[in-house]
Amino acid sequence: MHPAAAALVDDLQAYADPAAVPGRARFFKSGPGEYGEGDVFIGATVPQVRAVLKRHRELPLNALDDLLASEIHEHRLAAALGYARAYADAARSGEELAMHDVYEHYLAQSTRLNNWDLVDCSAEHVVGPHLDVVGTAILDELAASPLLWERRIAMLATFHRIKRGESADALHVAELLLRDPEPLIHKATGWMLREVGKRVDESHLTAFLDAHARGMPAVMLSYATERLTPEQRAHYRRLRTS
Known part of the structure; x- marks a missing residue:
């Protein structure tokens, strides 16, 4: 795992809450035959994931790719939010190549955006604005x-x-x-x-x-x-x- 991704994972682990895991698993339908089958949770909340991500500004796209490859749902959520942030940062700076890189990385990993919250927090912020570029x-x-x-x-x-x-x-x-x-x-x-x-x-x-x-x-x-x-x-x- 990329060192920047590993550092975020270590930071996020401090918010692990085993007591919350069964409820998260039910909410995101991770049981046999359900749409989120096999998903793994540590029990961190969305605000906690956002707070940890905010402390890790230097996350190259390869680090986000590694987070998205994780079996842990909260790691993938951090990645999805990270792609959205990276696209917004590049757009604010007018860095067209960087914007396209984020878009390409995001869609290349789309099989790992495998629950509704991961899609909903990111698609409109990465694919949505890039429609102006790619059609x-x-x-x-x-x-x-x-x-x-x-x-x-x-x-x-x-x-x-x-x-x-x-x-x-x-x-x-x-x-x-x-x-x-x-x-x-x-x-x-x-x-x-x-x-x-x-x-x-x-x-x-x-x-x-x-x-x-x-x-x-x-x-x-x-x-x-x-x-x-x-x-x-x-x-x-x-x-x-x-």
């Missing part, structure tokens, strides 16, 4: 992946542009994922649709629902319509099953 074809590629986590990266990456007031990419990826079999994709897609209605324009959301609510997974529709009126929610529930 949006990567979203189609990720959305077509057999890997659940890459499909979630595709959906969450659009949050960056949603926050800029742009809905087209989110609606495009949502349409690609309408028939996805995974509940975690239903939730992520419904969440991003809801954010389109909240942050961009409610009419963009309702137009999408008018076209696609019929047959939409129930959880996806529930998440997407959470901020609509009771009458609107009832209308789309009826439309879904019509």
